[in-house]
Amino acid sequence: xxxxxxxxxxxxxxxxxxxxxxxxxxxxxxxxxxxxxxxxxxxxxxxxxxxxxxxxxxxxxxxxxxxxxxxxxxxxxxxxxxxxxxxxxxxxxxxxxxxxxxxxxxxxxxxxxxxxxxxxxxxxxxxxxxxxxxxxxxxxxxxxxxxxxxxxxxxxxxxxxxxxxxxxxxxxxxxxxxxxxxxxxxxxxxxxxxxxxxxxxxxxxxxxxxxxxxxxxxxx
Amino acid sequence: xxxxxxxxxxxxxxxxxxxxxxxxxxxxxxxxxxxxxxxxxxxxxxxxxxxxxxxxxxxxxxxxxxxxxxxxxxxxxxxxxxxxxxxxxxxxxxxxxxxxxxxxxxxxxxxxxxxxxxxxxxxxxxxxxxxxxxxxxxxxxxxxxxxxxxxxxxxxxxxxxxxxxxxxxxxxxxxxxxxxxxxxxxxxxxxxxxxxxxxxxxxxxxxxxxxxxxxxxxxxxxxxxxxxxxxxxxxxxxxxxxxxxxxxxxxxxxxxxxxxxxxxxxxxxxxxxxxxxxxxxxxxxxxxxxxxxxxxxxxxxxxxxxxxxxxxxxxxxxxxxxxxxxxxxxxxxxxxxxxxxxxxxxxxxxxxxxxxxxxxxxxxxxxxxxxxxxxxxxxxxxxxxxxxxxxxxxxxxxxxxxxxxxxxxxxxxxxxxxxxxxxxxxxxxxxxxxxxxxxxxxxxxxxxxxxxxxxxxxxxxxxxxxxxxxxxxxxxxxxxxxxxxxxxxxxxxxxxxxxxxxxxxxxxxxxxxxxxxxxxxxxxxxxxxxxxxxxxxxxxx
Numbered sequence: 161x162x163x164x165x166x167x168x169x170x171x172x173x174x175x176x177x178x179x180x181x182x183x184x185x186x187x188x189x190x191x192x193x194x195x196x197x198x199x200x201x202x203x204x205x206x207x208x209x210x211x212x213x214x215x216x217x218x219x220x221x222x223x224x225x226x227x228x229x230x231x232x233x234x235x236x237x238x239x240x241x242x243x244x245x246x247x248x249x250x251x252x253x254x255x256x257x258x259x260x261x262x263x264x265x266x267x268x269x270x271x272x273x274x275x276x277x278x279x280x281x282x283x284x285x286x287x288x289x290x291x292x293x294x295x296x297x298x299x300x301x302x303x304x305x306x307x308x309x310x311x312x313x314x315x316x317x318x319x320x321x322x323x324x325x326x327x328x329x330x331x332x333x334x335x336x337x338x339x340x341x342x343x344x345x346x347x348x349x350x351x352x353x354x355x356x357x358x359x360x361x362x363x364x365x366x367x368x369x370x371x372x373x374x375x376x377x378x379x380x
Numbered sequence: 381x382x383x384x385x386x387x388x389x390x391x392x393x394x395x396x397x398x399x400x401x402x403x404x405x406x407x408x409x410x411x412x413x414x415x416x417x418x419x420x421x422x423x424x425x426x427x428x429x430x431x432x433x434x435x436x437x438x439x440x441x442x443x444x445x446x447x448x449x450x451x452x453x454x455x456x457x458x459x460x461x462x463x464x465x466x467x468x469x470x471x472x473x474x475x476x477x478x479x480x481x482x483x484x485x486x487x488x489x490x491x492x493x494x495x496x497x498x499x500x501x502x503x504x505x506x507x508x509x510x511x512x513x514x515x516x517x518x519x520x521x522x523x524x525x526x527x528x529x530x531x532x533x534x535x536x537x538x539x540x541x542x543x544x545x546x547x548x549x550x551x552x553x554x555x556x557x558x559x560x561x562x563x564x565x566x567x568x569x570x571x572x573x574x575x576x577x578x579x580x581x582x583x584x585x586x587x588x589x590x591x592x593x594x595x596x597x598x599x600x601x602x603x604x605x606x607x608x609x610x611x612x613x614x615x616x617x618x619x620x621x622x623x624x625x626x627x628x629x630x631x632x633x634x635x636x637x638x639x640x641x642x643x644x645x646x647x648x649x650x651x652x653x654x655x656x657x658x659x660x661x662x663x664x665x666x667x668x669x670x671x672x673x674x675x676x677x678x679x680x681x682x683x684x685x686x687x688x689x690x691x692x693x694x695x696x697x698x699x700x701x702x703x704x705x706x707x708x709x710x711x712x713x714x715x716x717x718x719x720x721x722x723x724x725x726x727x728x729x730x731x732x733x734x735x736x737x738x739x740x741x742x743x744x745x746x747x748x749x750x751x752x753x754x755x756x757x758x759x760x761x762x763x764x765x766x767x768x769x770x771x772x773x774x775x776x777x778x779x780x781x782x783x784x785x786x787x788x789x790x791x792x793x794x795x796x797x798x799x800x801x802x803x804x805x806x807x808x809x810x811x812x813x814x815x816x817x818x819x820x821x822x823x824x825x826x827x828x829x830x831x832x833x834x835x836x837x838x839x840x841x842x843x844x845x846x847x848x849x850x851x852x853x854x855x856x857x858x859x860x861x862x863x864x865x866x867x868x869x870x871x872x873x874x875x876x877x878x879x880x881x882x883x884x885x886x887x888x889x890x891x892x893x894x895x896x897x898x899x900x901x902x903x904x905x906x907x908x909x910x911x912x913x914x915x916x917x918x919x920x921x
Contacts, residue, residue: 219900219919223852239835241797249853249919253816253828258850263816264837269804270812280803286796339899 186332186352189315192228199359200333201351205229209332210282210306210316214325214349218248218293220339224363225346226291226317227259233288233315234262240288243267243281246274247293275301282308282316289315303330325349437597439542440577441525441555443518443562444570444584448535449475451567452510461502464491474506511535514567519667521561525554530577530664536584538577538664555591575600577664578656582611582630601657605631612652618645630656673703673711673770682721682762686754689718689763693750696768697743704773710739713771716750720761730757734806737798739774745799752806797835822879823887824854824917848875849893851903851918861904861914868894868902878908893920 188204190197197203205211215222230242242265244251253263265288271277278292282305292305297320309316309332318331325336334349343362445451449463460479464471471491483498494501511534518537522529525548528540541554548554555571562569572584575597582604583592594603607630609619621644627633633641634653642650654660675696683689693716704710714734720726732753740746804813815833819826831837849872861868873892880886888908895901903918 217898217900219853219921220898221901221921223921227852241800241833241835247853249855249921250828251816252824252850252852252854252918253818254824255850255852256816257818258848259852263818264831265835266816267801267833268814268816269808271804271808273808277804277808281800284796284800284803286800 189229189232191225192232193225193361195359195361196225196346199346199348199357205315206309206332207315208309208313210302210309210318211333211335212302212318212320212324212329212331212349213335213337214320214322215337216322218319220337221344221363222319222337225337225344225361226289227261229315230256230289231260234260234265236288239265241265241267241281241286242289243269243287243291245269245278245281245290245292246271247291275305278316278318279304279308281312282314283312285312285314287312287314289317291317291319293319295321297324299327299329306330306332437542437575438540439545439595440574440580441539441541441558442532442572442574442577442580442584443522443537443539443558444572444581444587445515445518445535445537445562445567446570446585446587447475447477447568448511448514449506450477452507452514453504454507459502460485460498460500461504462494463504463506464494465506508534514565518562518565518567520669521565522558523667523669524561525558529667531667532577532581536581538580541573551593551595555593574603576656576658577662578612578652579604579658582607582656585611585613597658601631601634604656605629605634609633612656614649614652618649621645671707671773673700673773674768675699676765676767678765679763682764683766684759684762686751686759689754689759689766690747690751692766693768694743694747696766697747697750700746700768700770701741701743704741704776707773708776709773710741710776711770711772712736712739712774714746714750715769715771716754717767717769718759718763719765719767720759721764723761726761730759730763732757737802739776741776749803749806752803756807801833822877823885824850824877825858826880826885828854851901852921853919855917855919858905858915858917861916864914865894867897868904870894871901876908877905891917 186202186209187207188200188202189207190204191200213222213225233240233242239262242261244266247268251266251268253266256266257263269277269281274292274294275297278290278294279301281287281290290309297318302318305316305318308314322336325334329350331350333351336347336349338345338347340360343360345358345360347358450461453461453463459477460483461477462473462480462485463475465474466472467474473485473487473489473491473494475487476485476494480494480498480501483501485494485497485501489497491503495503515531515533515535515537519529519531522537522539526539526541526544530538532538539558545551545554548557551573555573559569559571570584570587571591572580572588572593573591574580574583574594579594579600583594586592586607592603594600608628609622609630612630622628622633627636630653634657638650641653651660655662677692677696679688679692683692700711700714712735714736716732716734718730718732720729722728732750734746734749734753736749801813813833815831815837817829817831817837819829821827871893874890875892876888876890878886878888889905890908891903891905893901894904901920902916903920904914904916906912906914
C-alpha cells in the first residue's frame, strides 16, 4: 500500500493539520547547534518571529547562541541590517569580524525607549535580525513586537531578565538561558509545538556549519 | 579740506559737462558724443553690419540702488536718520537721509561726530539680510525683462537687455518700465545703459539725470573718460596712489602704459579697465530665481495638541507633494514653524527643521517624520498659525520599488534601509544610531570605531589580531576591579599588549580571561607599570 501511505503523508503535510508537537510548521533558520535545532520547533530560529531569551544577567554568553545566525545572515546575498537596540555594552567589532559577522551590516541604537526603536526596526523590513535589550516589557508591547516581526519578515530577539519568566508572553519562542561549566543550558519555556525540555549545549559542539565558524570555537 | 572742496567742485563741473553731453531719453539715437580722446588701447571694433549698426553686442542695463541701506530699514523710521556700522572698532555712519544730510551729517563720519552735529539723529544698525532680500526680490522682478540677470552686491542689479528692446518698444520704454518696477518695491533707483557691465555700473553710480545711455561701443571710451576713478569702487589705497600720480579720471588711467600699470596696481586692476571698455569680455554669474514651497494655514481655533497640529499640517503636506510631483522634484529639508499666541515669556514661534538623508516627496512619509520631531518638542503656548517651508528643491530620482517586500523571497532592503535610520534619528537624535567599522590597531579600545551606517561598505577583516581571543562586548571605559582578583578564576593568559608609544597613548598590559562567580567570562588586564591595578575591559557575551 505504498500509494496509500504517500497520500497520507501528503495529507499530513498540510499546514491546517495540527498534530501536537510536530504539527506547527514555521519557516526557520538553523541555529548552528545540532542539539538546539533538534529541540526547536521547525528545527531552528523562527524566520519571522520574536524569540525571548531570559538570562540571569547580561554577558553570560547568551550572544554566542546567536553568533552562527549572525554569521549566516552576513553571507546573505541581499544585504540587510543587523540592529542592536540598547545593548548593555559596546559590540566589539574585531571579535564579531573574527566570527564571520559582517561589521558593515551592524547598526547600534542607543535609546531610552528600546521597545519603540525595536518595533520600528522589526517592522521596517530593512533588518534581517534585530537584537533588543529591555529591562521591562509589558505583554502588550511584546505582542506589538511579535506582530512587527511578521510584518517586516525579520528575526527578532528580546533579551529580558529571569524575573519575567512568570509573566505570560505572546512571543513565538521563549528560552531560559543559563551558563554551565563548559557551555550552557537552554530551557524552552514556550514554543509553538516544540518541546519543553532543557537542552545542554557545549561551546565546542556545533552542527556541520561553515569552516569560519569552527575556527572560532576556541574564541569568544 | 581744501582738497576735498576742490574734488567736489571738479565733480560738479564734470557732472554738468556730462549732463550737457548725454542725451535726454526721447532724443534720437545713436547718441552723438564728442569724439574720445586718443587712448592707449583702442576698443576692438564690434560686430557691425554694412550700415554700421552694432548687431550682436551686449547691452547692459544697471539698476543701482543708492539708498538701499536706508530703504532696507523698517518703515517706522523717523527723520533725520543715519545707519551705522562697526568698522575697525569704530561705529561709523554709512548712510544718511536727506534731513540728516541737511544738518551736516555725512557718510563716513563717526557716530560721535554725527550725534554732535545733529542731536535728534535717529541711529539705526544696518540690516544686511533685508538689503539682500530686497535685491533678490528686485532680481526676481527683473527676470520678466530678460533671462540674463546678474547681481552686483551689495547694491546693484545688471540686466542684459539687447534682445528685449524690440519687445518693450525701445530703450526709453524699457528703462521707464524698469524704473517703475523698482519704485513699486519702494526702492530709489539710478539707471544706466552701456555695452559693458562695468561701464553701466560706473555710469549708474553717478546718478545722472537724464539716464546715461550708451548704445554704441565705439562711443563708450569717450563717455567714460571724464568720469572720476571713484566710480570704479577701487580700494581707497589704490585711488590715493593714482591721485598722487595726478590720475583722477578714467580717461587718464586708460592713457597710462599698460605694462607699468599692471606692475604698479596689479593685473586685476588692468583687467578691470579692459572689462570696462569692452576689450575683454566680463563673465558674470547669472541669477536664477530660487524655487521653494511655502504654505501656511491659520486654523479657526487655537491648537494646543500635537495631534491636532498634525491634522492641520496634513493638507499642507499634500499640497507640497502635488507641487513637487508636478515639477518632478523632491526635498531634503523641510521647515515647520508654529506661531504662538502672543503672551508674556513665550517665544513667538516654535520651529522644527526636518533634514533627510535621501530626497523625499511622499506626504505620508514626511508627516510621519514630522510627527516624530514634533513629539520631542513641547509647545509653550497654543498655536495660531502653521507655516511650512521647503528647503531647496532637488531633482527627483525615480526608483523602481521591488515587487517583494524587503526580506520576502530574499527581497533586498532598498529605500527601507535609509528610511529606518532617518526615522530612528528623527526621534532619538543623530548620534543615537551608528554603525561599526574596524581599525587596524593592537590596542583593543582603538581597534574599532563608530561609522556612518552603510550597507554597501566593503567587508574587511582586521589585518592585526586575527585568531586571538577577543570578547564580543567591550566596555566604553575599562573599569577598576574594586576587589582585585577576589572571586575570579583566571582561565587563560597572560597575553601582553605593549604598543602605542608613538602617539602618547601607549599601553603596557597583561590580558587575562577570568570567570566570575556567576559564570560570566571577563576580559581583564593588569597594567605592567605601577599601580599594577586590575581592570575589566570586556565581557565574553
